Amino acid sequence: MTTASGPGPAHPAREVFLIANSVDELGGVTTWTHRMARLFTDRGHRVHVVGIRAAAEEHRQHLGGELPYPTTTLYESGPPRQGRAATMPAQAAKLTALFRAARPGAVVIVTQVWAMEWVVIADTAGHTVIGMSHESFAASRASSRLRRCRTYYAEVDRMLALTREDADLWISLGGMNNVGHLPNPLPVLPAEPSPRTGRIVTSIGRLDDQKGIDMLLEAWAEVAPLHPDWQLHIYGDGDRDEEAALRRQCWALGLDGSVRWQGRTDDPVAALRTSSVFVQSSRYEGFPLALMEAMATGVAPVAFDCAPGVREIVRDGQDGLLAPLGNIALLARQLDVLMSDRALRDRLGQAARANIQRYSADGIVRRWEALFTFLER
């Protein structure tokens, strides 16, 4: 048997299936899936990424070049809205064929509970099945996913939440005693941190309700008059109406002079290098990648404490500043504190870059391998 390379305890090389809603739809889960697929591949595991349906043209994510692992998509055009159940056994049979071809001891990682609906009817005998929730417990509870996770993840070997706090909430719900947690790996560690000289506050995220840009603009309206030499750069795009509404709000608050709408970026690190403060005004989050990228770039964050993932990443006062969710006045106050104090920005920014490395890709992938081994005991 071959073993995964690198220092640390040797882990056997395995076959790893990553089953997602789609191989290439836009979004954090897809980014995460291919990041993990590469990391597992680099460690000597044989990876296969499976998507249930093809992503719609306008929601497709550019994956960049040749992938070092195979991918499979079950439905070429997505499952039908009517009579979906009738089509599922045939698609699940494709999964069964893949699983049966694998040596016993393979790991099936289901990234979203929707995809699990096919995996439960496939034959996973001899393999370890792991189901994931890529959002906070509160976000699941506010949607149908709470019920669906309880239904479809009830029998998996492990359901993984993003943080211990989220896992505890799932467990305390009752009936789910198979829940553990694993954080996301750091997406990037730029060689050079931001010089933190630009008088720019940066926000990165889709322009939709979840990201709370409406609240950010209100907070900015309180801070901007105190710091006329600063600008707020908002990266991301969104639905046309949404964007128009936000721009109207910006105008009505008299902020057109200090707010720049930068559109979507494929290079968040470059955007972060121009700025000295990062702000995240989301209503809900899981284990936010943009926040990790900002910290890895040495930019101190100010964020609403909207999820366990946020308070686990940011140690309030040490490597960033938090405000209670929805409290505009305090978000503004925290921005003001950082914008007024160069030394504090440097101190928190440096600490952020150092601290965020506890989620280094290498460390996280080893935790995954340890989990595979543990679940076989």
Next chain:
Amino acid sequence: MDVTADVSVVVIVHDDEERLPAAVWSALGQTLRSVEVLIVDDCSTDGSYRIAREFAAAHPGRVRAFRLPENSGGCGAPRNLGVDHARGAYVMFLDSDDVLERNACRNMLEAAESTGADLVSGLCVRVHVDSRSGKQVKWHPWLYDRTRTLESIAELPGLLVFDTLATNKCYRRDFLDRADLRFPVGIHYEDLLFSARAYVAARRITLIPNRVYDWHVVDGAGARSISNRRHEIANFAHRLEIHRRVDALLAEHGLTDLEFHKDVKFLKHDLVLHLRDLPATDEAYRRAFAELARPYIAGFAPEVYREVRPVQAVCAYLLLVDDWDRLIPAADTLTNPDKLSSPLAERDDRVYWCAEHLDDPLGRDVLDVTALGYHTTPLGQLFLRNELTEYSDLGAGGRGPVRLAGRIVNPLGRIRADRPLRGRLEFSARRRSPQTFRFPLVSLRHAGETLEWTAEVDLARRLRPLGVLDAVWDVRLVLEVGGDAGGAGERLRTRLSAQAQDLVGAGELRVRPRLTRLAADRLEPRISRRGHLSFRLVSRGPAARRSEQVIRRAIATGPADTAKRKVRSVRRRLRSGDTKIRAYRRLLVRLPVRRGLVVFESHLGRQYSDSPRAIYEEMRRQGVRFRAVWSYAGDPAGFPKDAVLVRRWSWPYLRYLAQAEFWIDNQGFPLRLDKRPETTYIQTWHGSALKRMGFDEPGHKAMWRPDREAYQRALDRFDAFLVRSEHDVRTLVRAYRLRPDVPLRTGCPRNDALVAARAAEAGTGPRARGPLAAELGIPEGRTVLLYAPTFRATEGGQVRTFEIPFDVEQFALRFGDRFVLLIRAHYLNQVVLPPSVRGTVLDVTGRHDITPLLTLADGLITDYSSVMFDYALLDRPMIFYAYDHEEYAVHARGTYFDLREEAPGPVTGTQEELFAAVARLEADDAEYAASRADFVARYGEYDQGDAARRVVSTFFARGRRG
């Protein structure tokens, strides 16, 4: 150390062959595969050991069977044997009648390995196996609400004190060996000592929220006999011995804080369990119990008594001083916590449980029950102990009347001898039944600290049960205490506390059921679980017994049972909010709108008050023709008699709302009830804003879009929103995102009275004090101050318990000769004042309407309450007591302006500053006159005294009405 498995599960069994397999399978079926099972048989006389060996044979290498040479009578010896033979890295214990959760071993092992803990503990659930509803109760869930790791048990004393089980835990085996941890043998409650020793010895403890262990509970049958009471005494002796050993262990390790917590728990739980039973025990038992318990609790520090509920402390103390005459009644309050079972005594402005033992410092401390407010609670809300002193059959063979006698405690003589007094006995069926049978008392008189009464009830003739449905009858004695000149009368309800010996010789009474005499024909006196006299219908005649069997069988069989359950669930569904809203949306709003129908509500139906009341009264005054409906939430008392009164959320309430031409309220009709376009909603609102409201509140801002939209839809129901100033428009109207045509600049109707009072004062000079001053008993010549703070919320948004944030006794001492202080807390809060401030500090929280209090008060103390905007209209002195400004204004919610800059009076932050400001109230008044005028101009410009009139003429003018 020989390790061949991750976890060893030690299953112990004694004469339990039926349940043993389920326990063993729960260990073998774990998701963690590396589990070995050791079955240790405590020398059973049934087939337990045979089954154990069969398991071992079927699962070689995974199951081993052991047997003790003779029965040990406990759990200690077999568990110890199991530990000695275990080969796992970790050890868990399982009893043959319980089961492990499927993932228990995996979760325990993961926690142990990731934290390096010696001991991991998880949630245990008590499963009531013979409960039909599948009752399950978590064992001290507050300890297991999240994963946490303790470096020492001292970080979480509650763990040692409350979770004394050995079974919901996973122990590192080399830890058990290193610490020489084994169970004591030959004594009960071995878990208590073992778990305590394990907690103390463990170098690290991890708690996980996972359910790991199901404790199967078989609910005991029937009452305990005297003989098993003897057995209880023996058990109690064991329990105390174990407690002494744990105490010694804690003392040895210097864990005095844990000892303290343990003593508190002993008073709160262990002792209370036994004390509750005392009224039903005999002399010998009481003596034996006291001899064991007294020396043990004699060692407790006085501080221990302060940590338990007052009645628990009182009972422990009375036991300690051997005062059985007071202990037995006090135990009644342990069982019935609402009940006042002692006549109390007032000494030096404090209220004590009894007049005795007050020369003992501990007694004085423990027996002081001033804070419970028995001296101020309205009589009608007191639940007084009524002790049965006689029960005798007057006729032979259960055909004659029964004589009952008893005495009711009269606390502090509050039921005054000069008030008219009447009483009656009421018999009513426990299950819903319209029938109540009333019997007058023969006598009722004051006798020292009690009221004594007698009655003769001819149950055989007068009580006519239906026969099948009303099997249990409860007895109440209802006292009517007549009012004096000023106040209304009050009604008190009592239950009859009886002891078993009272009913010795009491026979069954013949009765004639209405439905059929064939069902049940005798009424048997008995004592309920709460210690009260009740009667049960039983069948004695041969015909009755036969037919009862038939009826019972009919009720018990499937179809009837299912039908009953169905009826119940249908009823529940009909009452549920969702059903009502559906019916409202689909049916009720299709009914025609009725012209002139106006639905009023104030503060969600809790009060008849505020602007809706002012508008209502103005409409009556003008003789507007309309049909008035007032909504009430709790009690309809105090609402107008000339209106239709409907309970909030009842079916009639929904129907009236659906058909109303006008809705008038000051806070919000249920958000999910849509308003139809034909209805006009006049939102009077209930105060200008200092703190941020609506979409300016963090909670609303953070809501997701669908929730925000639903909220906005509810707000968009308002057709008119009354404002008092442009400040309201900038804050409230903006925060609720109302359409520009919605704000109506009339001023606030409830404040018309304040404007009028100010005008009257300006015209005639002296301030006229209305009848309210007399009603409250405020002497002439005293300045009246009103303290009206706003409520404070917990982080979860609940209303926080109110404690007066300054020392009222100090206030009374310093200012009693000049001031009377009225305290009005939020209507959800309660205020208890010590007797020492009587006449100087008055609680006016219960008053529906605040406006008369504002008019009466010569000065106001407030904090961030909107009452400041209203009171300013009177142009009288105001003091702001903002002791928690930073927390309240900045962190919790945020404010629209800085109170410290704009307040039209001194802003104080400490009690000393507050008292200094009170002392200078009149002297400083002139200084603030200008800022008050400013304040009124800024925040109350439209309050000109004619708001109600303007509202009525806008919407109900004669010309507009058809």
